Amino acid sequence: MEELLFIRQDVLPALLRGLRISLMLIIPSGLCGFALGVFVGALRVYGSPWVKRLTNGYVIIFRGFPLVVQLFIWYFGLPHIGIYLTPFLASVLGFTLCSAAYHSEYVRGAFQSIKGGQRLAAQALGFTKLEMIRTIILPQAFRRAVPGCGNELIYLIKYSSLAYMITCIELTGEGKVIASETFKYTEIFFMVGLIYLLLTSLATLSLRRIEDKLRIPGFDNYNP
Amino acid sequence: MRAMGEQKEVLKVEKVTKKYASKEVVKEASLAVNEGEIKVLIGPSGGGKSTLLQCINFLVTPDKGRIWLEGKEVLHSQKKNLYEYRQKVGMIFQDFNLFDHLTALGNVEIALLKVRKMTKKDARDRAVAELERVGLRDHIRKYPAQLSGGQKQRVSIARALAMDPKVMLLDEPTSALDPELITEVHAVIKALGAEGMTMVMATHQIGFASHLADEMLFMEDGIIVETGAPAKLLLQAEYARTREFCAKLTGRYGETR
Numbered sequence: 409m410e411e412l413l414f415i416r417q418d419v420l421p422a423l424l425r426g427l428r429i430s431l432m433l434i435i436p437s438g439l440c441g442f443a444l445g446v447f448v449g450a451l452r453v454y455g456s457p458w459v460k461r462l463t464n465g466y467v468i469i470f471r472g473f474p475l476v477v478q479l480f481i482w483y484f485g486l487p488h489i490g491i492y493l494t495p496f497l498a499s500v501l502g503f504t505l506c507s508a509a510y511h512s513e514y515v516r517g518a519f520q521s522i523k524g525g526q527r528l529a530a531q532a533l534g535f536t537k538l539e540m541i542r543t544i545i546l547p548q549a550f551r552r553a554v555p556g557c558g559n560e561l562i563y564l565i566k567y568s569s570l571a572y573m574i575t576c577i578e579l580t581g582e583g584k585v586i587a588s589e590t591f592k593y594t595e596i597f598f599m600v601g602l603i604y605l606l607l608t609s610l611a612t613l614s615l616r617r618i619e620d621k622l623r624i625p626g627f628d629n630y631n632p
Numbered sequence: 633m634r635a636m637g638e639q640k641e642v643l644k645v646e647k648v649t650k651k652y653a654s655k656e657v658v659k660e661a662s663l664a665v666n667e668g669e670i671k672v673l674i675g676p677s678g679g680g681k682s683t684l685l686q687c688i689n690f691l692v693t694p695d696k697g698r699i700w701l702e703g704k705e706v707l708h709s710q711k712k713n714l715y716e717y718r719q720k721v722g723m724i725f726q727d728f729n730l731f732d733h734l735t736a737l738g739n740v741e742i743a744l745l746k747v748r749k750m751t752k753k754d755a756r757d758r759a760v761a762e763l764e765r766v767g768l769r770d771h772i773r774k775y776p777a778q779l780s781g782g783q784k785q786r787v788s789i790a791r792a793l794a795m796d797p798k799v800m801l802l803d804e805p806t807s808a809l810d811p812e813l814i815t816e817v818h819a820v821i822k823a824l825g826a827e828g829m830t831m832v833m834a835t836h837q838i839g840f841a842s843h844l845a846d847e848m849l850f851m852e853d854g855i856i857v858e859t860g861a862p863a864k865l866l867l868q869a870e871y872a873r874t875r876e877f878c879a880k881l882t883g884r885y886g887e888t889r
Contacts, residue, residue, distance in 0.1 A: 529729035533743040534719035548733045628776020
């Protein structure tokens with residue numbers, strides 16, 4: 409009884425507070441990361457040689473550095489050059505840039521999977537390059553990229569927990585605080601884990617929905 | 633074949649050359665097509681027919697040569713000039729190249745909307761009309777994957793026609809089709825010819841082509857070896873190589889006349 413009361417009065421409010429912060433980290437990072445990823449992915453396929461080199465370099469660095477290290481750089485490093493970010497902003501920036509690097513890889517693959525003949529057909533009709541990418545290639549590439557990019561979103565939900573390393577107290581952070589006050593590590597982190605599982609399950613379900621909505625006969629594993 | 637009225641030159645190609653590595657795939661190819669004329673390129677595979685057609689609308693940039701449409705030279709290095717020119721040159725590909733994410737209707741509509749900037753309603757009406765013209769009224773809502781090869785090629789013809797091309801380039805339009813589907817595409821092309829569409833077509837379907845063509849061009853190793861009326865080229869070609877090629881084809885495809 410006492411236990412239940414403790415959970416209701418102390419644990420749940422703290423975890424919900426943390427969950428709110430987590431969602432505030434995940435949603436903008438997910439959206440901006442995806443948008444930037446599509447942009448970078450497109451540049452890596454259709455950019456000039458110089459642009460390709462630049463964007464490829466970006467991906468190498470942001471996929472190669474551990475995310476925690478990237479967060480440390482944004483939060484602890486930038487003040488040395490006079491830029492002060494709040495823990496929250498540093499986290500969103502770190503997640504967005506890292507996530508975009510991964511997204512761009514899925515998007516690049518998707519762009520490259522679109523048959524070259526369709527490009528020729530669009531050109532032959534008088535499409536400008538930009539209009540062709542926007543209306544012919546992107547809608548198809550987007551569909552091909554959804555499964556991979558969805559995977560990246562699932563990762564993001566979980567690696568958002570790293571924000572507490574730079575003092576942005578989100579779900580994991582709140583859990584850590586209560587756990588160290590009460591020494592109920594197992595119970596509390598189990599609950600924290602379950603909440604992440606809930607989030608990833610919701611994300612998986614909505615991604616399935618999106619995939620179904622976008623499904624077109626003849627694309628991928630469509631079964632009429 | 634049509635009676636020759638006043639001759640208006642629609643397309644002129646002068647000494648177009650294309651090299652890949654050190655191999656000249658097209659060597660100084662020249663041709664001129666008058667309004668309503670149908671020219672057919674024949675010759676062995678790998679002879680440069682496809683590359684020549686792609687050079688004509690700069691899908692492949694020729695290394696040398698000049699091209700005129702209705703007396704105006706195409707300045708392909710100026711993007712705007714190039715895009716405008718391409719709108720006036722319809723292109724039909726061997727493997728259709730439909731846009732996989734769009735219905736038959738969407739395939740025809742999209743360039744009207746995005747390139748010609750027509751209103752939604754005008755684009756829709758035009759697209760429906762063109763699809764009806766190629767006999768696909770009942771299939772306008774289908775996606776490419778739900779269409780047969782012959783239907784796909786007819787959609788691609790409708791897509792090109794919707795742009796009001798001055799000339800159509802057809803690159804082996806029936807080579808990827810099953811024999812029983814070829815007829816429906818041939819019927820559409822024939823109808824186009826009867827309506828006076830100016831066309832340059834590469835094909836191996838000699839029988840069909842010889843009925844349609846005003847002139848045939850035999851192309852081998854990147855060179856237009858010989859040009860002439862179908863009867864002359866198929867039966868009394870000047871060059872031994874042309875005779876040999878045509879004899880094989882007419883043998884394979886039956887009677888030509």
